[in-house]
Amino acid sequence: MKRLLKIEWLKLKNSKAFIIIGGFYILCLSLVTYGMGSFEVTAGSDEGLKTTLNLGKLGVFDFPYIWQNITYIAGFFKYILAILVVIFICNEYTYRTVRQNVIDGLSRREFITSKLLTILSFSVVSTALTVLITVILGGIFSNNRAMDVILLKTDFVLAYFLEVSVYLIFSFFVASLIKRTGFVIITLVLYTFVIEPIAVWQIGEPIGDWLPIQSIREMSELPFKRYAKDIIDLDIMENAGVSAMFRTLLYGLGFSWLTYYLFSKRDILS
Amino acid sequence: MQLERGQVHGILGPNGSGKTTTLGILLGVLKSDSGAFEWFENPVLHNSLKKIGAILETPNFYPYLSAAQNLEIVRTIKGVPKERIDEVLDQVNLSARKNDKFAAYSLGMKQRLAIASALMSNPEILVLDEPTNGLDPQGIAEVRELITKIAKEGTTILIASHLLDEIEKVCSHVTILKRGKRLFSGPVDEVFATEGTIEVGAENRDELEKACASYPGIKTVSLNARQLQLTLESKVDPAEFNKYLINQGIIVNHLVYRKTSLEKQFLELISHSK
Numbered sequence: 001m002k003r004l005l006k007i008e009w010l011k012l013k014n015s016k017a018f019i020i021i022g023g024f025y026i027l028c029l030s031l032v033t034y035g036m037g038s039f040e041v042t043a044g045s046d047e048g049l050k051t052t053l054n055l056g057k058l059g060v061f062d063f064p065y066i067w068q069n070i071t072y073i074a075g076f077f078k079y080i081l082a083i084l085v086v087i088f089i090c091n092e093y094t095y096r097t098v099r100q101n102v103i104d105g106l107s108r109r110e111f112i113t114s115k116l117l118t119i120l121s122f123s124v125v126s127t128a129l130t131v132l133i134t135v136i137l138g139g140i141f142s143n144n145r146a147m148d149v150i151l152l153k154t155d156f157v158l159a160y161f162l163e164v165s166v167y168l169i170f171s172f173f174v175a176s177l178i179k180r181t182g183f184v185i186i187t188l189v190l191y192t193f194v195i196e197p198i199a200v201w202q203i204g205e206p207i208g209d210w211l212p213i214q215s216i217r218e219m220s221e222l223p224f225k226r227y228a229k230d231i232i233d234l235d236i237m238e239n240a241g242v243s244a245m246f247r248t249l250l251y252g253l254g255f256s257w258l259t260y261y262l263f264s265k266r267d268i269l270s
Numbered sequence: 271m272q273l274e275r276g277q278v279h280g281i282l283g284p285n286g287s288g289k290t291t292t293l294g295i296l297l298g299v300l301k302s303d304s305g306a307f308e309w310f311e312n313p314v315l316h317n318s319l320k321k322i323g324a325i326l327e328t329p330n331f332y333p334y335l336s337a338a339q340n341l342e343i344v345r346t347i348k349g350v351p352k353e354r355i356d357e358v359l360d361q362v363n364l365s366a367r368k369n370d371k372f373a374a375y376s377l378g379m380k381q382r383l384a385i386a387s388a389l390m391s392n393p394e395i396l397v398l399d400e401p402t403n404g405l406d407p408q409g410i411a412e413v414r415e416l417i418t419k420i421a422k423e424g425t426t427i428l429i430a431s432h433l434l435d436e437i438e439k440v441c442s443h444v445t446i447l448k449r450g451k452r453l454f455s456g457p458v459d460e461v462f463a464t465e466g467t468i469e470v471g472a473e474n475r476d477e478l479e480k481a482c483a484s485y486p487g488i489k490t491v492s493l494n495a496r497q498l499q500l501t502l503e504s505k506v507d508p509a510e511f512n513k514y515l516i517n518q519g520i521i522v523n524h525l526v527y528r529k530t531s532l533e534k535q536f537l538e539l540i541s542h543s544k
Contacts, residue, residue, distance in 0.1 A: 003346060003349070006346055007343060007346050007347060010339065010342055010343045010346060011332060011335075011343060014334065014335055014339055015334055015335075016334065091332075095330060095331070095332060095333060096328070096330040097330050097331065097332055099299050099326065099330060100326075100330040100331070101347060102297070102298055102299050102316075102319075103297045103298070103299060103319060103324045103326060104319065104320075104324075104344050104347045104348060104387075105316050105317070105319035105320035105322075105347055105348055105391075106316065106347045107315075107316035108298075110316070265301070266301075267294075267299065267300045267301055268299040268300070269300075
């Protein structure tokens with residue numbers, strides 16, 4: 001396992017794409033989560049009561065709610081990591097290095113495993129960074145810093161890890177299938193933001209909830225509704241969706257297996 | 271087809287005859303429709319591949335990495351010590367350019383880097399697919415010299431090529447392919463064993479044909495325009511042959527002795543097997 005991670009690290013560490021996209025990701029994640037304190041949310045309708053709320057003043061960095069708030073925002077940046085994963089998988093095909101790796105004695109199983117390990121590493125680093133940001137921002141701005149309160153709602157951290165890792169595995173699967181960076185990104189965008197949302201809307205519950213992106217989405221929800229609770233009556237999700245986490249995990253395992261299965265059966269032509 | 275230790279075995283065939291496909295199957299990147307193979311009598315392919323150095327078609331490396339960085343990846347896959355990187359770069363004369371990006375290399379340098387990479391694990395077997403394809407004459411000479419040097423050190427080599435003289439110059443054994451079928455497999459000397467051809471013509475062609483057919487050393491007699499085309503299976507002295515014909519009462523008006531080129535024999539071998 002150490003050997004496989006080392007091979008991947010050698011491929012990544014001197015790549016400009018990795019350094020630039022990785023740096024951009026860290027920068028975006030830090031700035032936007034910090035900037036969350038100045039977000040403003042408008043609740044209500046034009047006819048009824050309408051209020052604009054400043055999240056910072058409402059305690060968006062307060063433990064334990066900060067866990068859900070920050071992981072929710074951080075979740076948007078997984079697409080940057082997905083682009084990185086897609087570029088690196090497609091490069092292996094464009095440069096025909098996947099073929100050379102196999103010829104040099106990396107088994108097909110090892111090749112897929114090395115990519116999955118890289119994806120898990122990305123997810124671990126992303127989760128660790130998110131936790132670090134949460135602890136720092138909470139440490140500075142939270143009104144409540146009692147240990148037992150801090151540890152509440154950390155299930156959203158687990159949900160966040162699943163969200164990132166499974167979406168990256170899904171991107172890996174699509175990239176191994178299509179192999180061309182541009183087409184893969186277009187497919188992912190179309191599927192994630194157009195095809196599946198329409199399918200979910202058309203099919204409806206409960207089957208629609210079982211689709212992969214919907215499962216990922218249902219692990220958490222827009223947390224800032226909480227701050228409008230006093231004005232309008234809303235259901236607030238207090239814990240990460242357990243059933244959605246279970247479905248997401250199944251998709252992670254399923255896509256990993258499918259990627260491995262297809263790769264082991266196929267000719268490596270390019 | 272059997273590859274023995276110490277052989278330099280060529281796979282020869284025209285474009286599209288299945289050379290690369292054969293090597294691709296042997297190297298685990300293509301799946302065969304039928305049949306089986308084994309390296310070192312070891313059923314686990316990727317372990318065998320660590321002891322094999324191979325190039326398939328073009329040299330494939332990460333263009334944004336330097337030669338040394340690329341070889342570091344190969345080294346880690348194969349599990350060999352770090353010192354090998356400088357050793358193999360020395361072997362192919364790339365040490366001076368080892369920190370340049372692969373993308374900046376000329377085709378000849380890329381090909382040499384590919385050979386360096388193949389030599390990484392001190393392989394027992396080297397598999398080369400068209401190693402001189404696309405190179406300029408100097409590059410071809412360099413790569414051939416390198417292969418000959420490696421062969422002399424006792425490394426078993428399996429080499430695919432559509433160039434006859436390449437096979438003739440470096441190989442001890444050869445397998446000839448045509449449209450995915452094996453035509454011949456054996457020592458190079460044996461394939462190209464015919465001793466040339468004779469073209470002969472005379473007024474009385476029937477008499478001539480009869481006389482030729484009974485002369486020792488002549489394998490086939492065929493009509494070629496106005497002359498007879500004779501292929502030889504052992505050495506025939508044209509002077510002796512002429513004398514024999516005169517003794518038979520045949521005066522020839524045309525007699526040409528040709529030691530067939532390998533090229534021609536190869537084409538013959540391939541066209542005969544339709």
